[in-house]
Amino acid sequence: MTNLNYSEILIRYGELSTKGKNRMKFVSRLANNVREVLTQWPMVSVKSDRDRTHIFLNGADYNPLSEKLAKVFGIQSFSPAIKVEKNMPALEAAVAELMKKIYREGMTFKISAKRSDHDFELDSTALNRELGHTVIETIPYAKAQMKQPDIDLRVEIRLDAAYLSYETIKGAGGLPVGTAGKGMLMLSGGIDSPVAGYLALKRGVEIEAVHFASPPYTSPAALQKAKDLAKKLTVFGGDIQFIEVPFTEIQEEIKNNVPMPYLMTVTRRFMMRVVDEIRARRHGQIIINGESLGQVASQTLGSMVAINAVTTTPIIRPVVTMDKLEIIELAEKIDTFNLSIQPFEDCCTIFAPPQPKTNPKLDHAEKFEARMAIDELVARAVDGMMINRLSNDDRTDKLDMDIQELL
Numbered sequence: 357m358t359n360l361n362y363s364e365i366l367i368r369y370g371e372l373s374t375k376g377k378n379r380m381k382f383v384s385r386l387a388n389n390v391r392e393v394l395t396q397w398p399m400v401s402v403k404s405d406r407d408r409t410h411i412f413l414n415g416a417d418y419n420p421l422s423e424k425l426a427k428v429f430g431i432q433s434f435s436p437a438i439k440v441e442k443n444m445p446a447l448e449a450a451v452a453e454l455m456k457k458i459y460r461e462g463m464t465f466k467i468s469a470k471r472s473d474h475d476f477e478l479d480s481t482a483l484n485r486e487l488g489h490t491v492i493e494t495i496p497y498a499k500a501q502m503k504q505p506d507i508d509l510r511v512e513i514r515l516d517a518a519y520l521s522y523e524t525i526k527g528a529g530g531l532p533v534g535t536a537g538k539g540m541l542m543l544s545g546g547i548d549s550p551v552a553g554y555l556a557l558k559r560g561v562e563i564e565a566v567h568f569a570s571p572p573y574t575s576p577a578a579l580q581k582a583k584d585l586a587k588k589l590t591v592f593g594g595d596i597q598f599i600e601v602p603f604t605e606i607q608e609e610i611k612n613n614v615p616m617p618y619l620m621t622v623t624r625r626f627m628m629r630v631v632d633e634i635r636a637r638r639h640g641q642i643i644i645n646g647e648s649l650g651q652v653a654s655q656t657l658g659s660m661v662a663i664n665a666v667t668t669t670p671i672i673r674p675v676v677t678m679d680k681l682e683i684i685e686l687a688e689k690i691d692t693f694n695l696s697i698q699p700f701e702d703c704c705t706i707f708a709p710p711q712p713k714t715n716p717k718l719d720h721a722e723k724f725e726a727r728m729a730i731d732e733l734v735a736r737a738v739d740g741m742m743i744n745r746l747s748n749d750d751r752t753d754k755l756d757m758d759i760q761e762l763l
């Protein structure tokens with residue numbers, strides 16, 4: 357990557373350009389997400405209008421910042437630009453300097469000038485001609501080519517200054533996180549649920565990650581792993597609320613009241629009830645989980661029917677038809693795989709019977725559950741939830757650690 361002194365980045369929107377009158381809502385949500393993803397550079401400022409968003413770097417280092425930006429959903433492409441004084445000598449010098457840095461033998465080029473300041477001394481045609489000459493004077497063997505040149509050097513004359521850019525970097529696509537509403541992601545420590553969360557984020561769903569922990573059967577390390585996984589997802593659209601739910605009491609009750617083959621089904625049904633209640637309290641619209649059809653006993657169609665029966669809330673299962681290998685490929689791409697395969701106990705597996713029912717009967721599950729105070733158990737779990745806002749800013753972690761050390 358060439359090291360250039362970039363002063364701003366121009367962002368082009370993706371699918372949201374088709375969204376009619378909701379457009380400004382989309383635009384401001386994207387700007388907000390970009391700000392949250394870039395908080396480790398406090399000097400950066402973000403400004404949006406209907407057609408473009410500008411990131412002003414104010415001295416921030418472009419390369420690491422652009423790597424983060426490339427992951428944010430809702431961006432079609434972006435281009436870094438160099439700010440230049442608005443006069444011909446300054447522009448010519450900047451074009452010459454830039455071309456010397458980026459030109460490689462055999463490349464073709466084109467100047468694409470645009471003038472929004474109509475008082476500037478040259479119009480865009482004259483600018484194309486003059487700056488084209490500058491390039492040939494600097495690199496005599498450079499060949500101009502109008503169609504698909506190797507270097508398309510864009511020159512924009514705005515009111516405040518002139519801007520040069522030549523790179524277009526592909527964005528992550530998708531929709532800005534939050535523009536499609538809010539869902540509760542059931543996040544275990546496994547491989548599948550972080551991938552499910554990623555796919556929901558891609559379509560613009562803001563997620564809150566709900567994790568069930570059953571101390572002392574599950575360890576603080578297992579909880580931390582789920583938190584770390586949720587944090588990994590903050591790079592796609594900003595901060596995520598992580599909700600830890602105490603699940604020990606419910607699991608012990610289930611263990612005492614439900615025969616082995618139904619432990620898993622009833623456990624899942626309780627999880628679903630609790631998540632649904634949390635969703636209602638926090639104004640979410642849907643539930644998202646990492647179920648994939650036929651992978652394990654809890655994920656046969658029969659099991660899904662029995663588990664799903666506790667709620668009419670839509671349950672989105674983004675990885676439901678994916679093969680394990682396809683899910684793993686995505687997990688590797690989003691950098692959650694290595695964390696997911698760390699061997700920590702999950703609250704479901706520690707109480708899991710060796711042979712759960714693959715085709716549980718709904719009326720059996722309901723009969724066993726009738727032995728328990730369902731509503732009270734659910735209410736206590738929900739009341740005990742702990743909410744933490746996770747940010748992708750590495751410095752926040754550091755602060756947390758410092759505070760831990762002080763305690």
Ligand SMILES: Nc1ncnc2c1ncn2[C@@H]1O[C@H](COP(=O)(O)OP(=O)(O)OP(=O)(O)O)[C@@H](O)[C@H]1O
Nearest residue numbers: 542543544546547548549566567568645646647654
């Ligand atoms: N401790 C937990 N907290 C929150 N959600 C959970 C928990 N355990 C399981 N889930 C949810 O239930 C789904 C199915 O879990 P299960 O353990 O059967 O499947 P899995 O294929 O191993 O999924 P994962 O790889 O996400 O753990 C998970 O994808 C997740 O959405």
